Amino acid sequence: MNSSYGLWKPQKSKLLLAVPACILLMCMYYLYAVAGTEANDRPLVSTWKYLSPREQASNSTLGFQKILALSAGTSWRTRGLEAAARIAKIDVSVPTQPFISDEIVKAFELFGANDPNTKLPPHGSAKAWLAHLDLIKFVVASGFETVLIVEDDVDWDVTIRDQMALLSDNVRTFQNTDHTDTTPYGSKWDVLWIGHCGEVTPTDIIKSEYRDESLVPTELYAGWSKKYLTNIQEGYRVIQKTKQTVCTFGYGISRVGAQNILRQLSHGQNEAFDIALMTACQQEHLRCISVNPELMHHYNPKDGAGYVSSIAEANGQGQSFNEQAFELLRGTTANMKDSARCAALFHDTCLQPPTRAEDY
Secondary structure, three states: OHHHHHHHHHHHHHHHHHHHHHHHHHHHHHHHHHHHHHHHHOOOHHHHOOOOHHHHHOOOOOOOOEEEEEOOOOOHHHHHHHHHHHHHOOOOEOOOOOOOOHHHHHHHHOOOOOOOOOOOOOHHHHHHHHHHHHHHHHHHHHOOOEEEEEEOOEEEEOOHHHHHHHHHHHHHHHHOOOOOOOOOOOOOOOEEEEEOOOOOOOOOOOEEEEEOOOOOOHHHOOOOOHHHHHHOOOOEEEEEEOOOOOOOOEEEEEHHHHHHHHHHHOOOOOOOHHHHHHHHHHOOOOOEEEEEOOOEEEEEOOOOOOOOOHHHHHOOOOOOOOHHHHHOOOOEEOOOOOEHHHHHHHOOOOEOOOOOHHHO
8 A cells, every 4th residue: 555655656746747837838839929920910119119219210111100102003103113112122002092983073173163262173183182082081090190191103212211210300309309209200290291392491481400411412403492492501401390392292191180181171172182281281270391302202204205194184184195115214203313213113313304593
């Protein structure tokens, strides 16, 4: 009896030790598996607390939760966009644009038509306006905190991620962002207007200037606002409240800003979406910050190769033909020293010729 008990006792002790050891191993395996399989699924913002604001701004979505392209569908525009994104190592999503009927567009065009002082948008501009509103509604429905919206013919410099790190430093300085706010661009804005075709910088405007080696010299700048660049030091960009920014090649919006834009711009009654956005900024219905000169511009296919813009087409001003022909020809992008589209597609730069003094 005693000898049998003596043989059984050590076996029971081993079993008692083995059970917690197995549980510990299972817990370690589970934690390892979760860390390995879910790391890529975690929200981008959850990792930001481990990065500085400028590091966040130079990530693959340029410091925004998403980059969304406004696009009517696959074309030379989206193929060039994808190529530019690859070479700059950024991630751009292209949501499907919902159908917009001509009846809805025509009704939108006529909002405020009884007021002789109201400027009404032409058909193509009204359709583009509604497309912007649809994409902003998508932002709201998706619950994004910040989004960069770009048009699908947009272009940027191959150094865009470095440019955005500089932008982060100076937008935060301009807003006097508290150190406890670790977001890339602070939180005191509805619209961060980084891609456009011109802005006014008066001598007396409050601004934050910063040097950017990737900036084209003023003498090579193309656009209606070239004469206002004399108020900015050569080789510098400025951060300022939006004064007269036009064209929406690239604009950041916050979650609150998206709702505010929908409240302010859903009633039409202006020439185009960008003019309505600028007006809401001027009237301080929206908190808007612009960078001048711009960080993004649109790419133009080669002149005379058969290209007509989608807005011009909708306005009855012609129609593009033989898309494959002009897609294979190098076009131009204004004010981008090293165009990402042209670097990716043609292994070349494609700076648009500058505006001459007699043209402005």
